[in-house]
Amino acid sequence: MRMTRYFIPTLREIPSDAQIVSHRLMLRAGMIKQAAAGIYSWMPLGLRVLQKIERIVHEEQIRAGHIPLLMPTLQPAGLWRESGRYDDYGEEMLRITDRHQRDLLYGPTNEELITDIFRGHVRSYRDLPLTLYHIQWKFRDEIRPRYGIMRGREFLMKDGYNFDVDKEAAIHSYNRHMVSYLRTYQRMGLQAIPMRADTGPIGGKYSHEFLVLADTGESEVFFDSAILDLQFEGRDIDYDSRGNCARLVDHWTSHYARxxxxxxxxxxxxTVPESRRRRSKGIEVGQIFYFSTKYSEPMGASVSNANGELVNVHMGSHGIGVSRLVGAIIEASHDERGIVWPSSVAPFQVGIVSAATGHAETEAVCNALYQELTGLGIETLYDDRTERAGAKFATMELIGLPWRITVGPRGLKTGQVELVRRKSGDSKQYATGEIVAALCYQLEAHN
RNA sequence: CGGGGCGUGGCGCAGCAUGGCAGCGCGGCGGUUUUGGGAACCGCAGGUCGUUGGUUCAAAUCCAAUCGCCCCGACCA
Known part of the structure; x- marks a missing residue:
């Protein structure tokens, strides 16, 4: 993408009402624009990141055997009256009346809709296990939205629902979700700790929240520092194996973390030696629940089991705050100059800066590089504006692309261009003929 | 919802106590000189001072109502 043909409305000054670093940086980098309290437009750069995260979530869900669908944002009130939550949910639910005076609501979550879909089409234990999920906008009319997209009223969430024939199968679904969530966060460069949690208004028997440690987090957390050293053993996980998933969950939840x-x-x-006791703040980026037959019973979601008996299905639900993750990643990865994107979610992998606008050779090299990288399918942002070099460097650092190639007359005298890594600031000179290969190598090495 | 604060060119703000030409910085546009870490100079454009009503010869400024936004608290991915 050529910057002169793109749209990144950056700000030099910090908007006065942004309190936390991710909010400030998102506004300064031109990623979002507020439309109303807790409601934001996603500008092109922000949208690219949001979509990267969304894709990773999809990939990991599908890998775990979960099936995507898409439910609407507006839901009929009737289903919620049936589950008893129309009155229980309170003021946080945005209620709407259509022209025929029918009661609708903007979905804060989707247990009712998914259960309705399930009961209309699934009759037999042979159709189980089944986990359906979607990534859709939610609306919760928070009393006080704040911190930009971290606590918006409108937010993008992945929410999934598992249906199982009995408790043991449902626990396996629960475990499968924990493992897939941990992998999801890991791919975004985040260390999220599963912590035992309250079930809140969703209800149920088991729940874990996933917390990313950050000073700006809203939750207070207590944990055993040993949990920070846990690693995934391998990349391949057999999600169908109950034993395998249970063992991994055990691995990740054996230490104190609440x-x-x-x-x-x-x-x-x-249970925790004093030297390993930690008290910190965390950002909640996901939560999983097992709630037994809380929804299947009142809503009549049942299947015939192998003995021909009608049994209520065991359910669970799971959520990942997709839009919140954008903020959480920035909170976890930035410096005084701006955002430092992990490459898996970066809006572009590399930025090209021409350090001398109007210098024919410099621009020719930039153009050729841009063409070549784009041709290789590498997401490249070419800063071809007629700004001075300093301004371009500042912009690149603000928007946080993992790599920057600087082309200028100084280096070209000896046929060289510079490759700079955003995260470390390390830079190295390469011959113009070698820079693409060098970048490809680095992209591979740091992926 | 309780408490506090704020609405003045795109952004950040001053002006308001004591009513009297609507200002500053950044940004934008044109020009000249510059050009490897957010350039300098010259010129230009851009505002019904959130909205409505009131007081007054005169309102950004005083009064009232209203809308919106932010912060602290209780609630939440």
């Missing part, structure tokens, strides 16, 4: 909602100081002190 939010303030479930924290028990006595247990904390009994």
């Amino acid at each position: 939010t303030d909602e479930t924290h028990d100081q006595d247990v904390f002190e009994e």
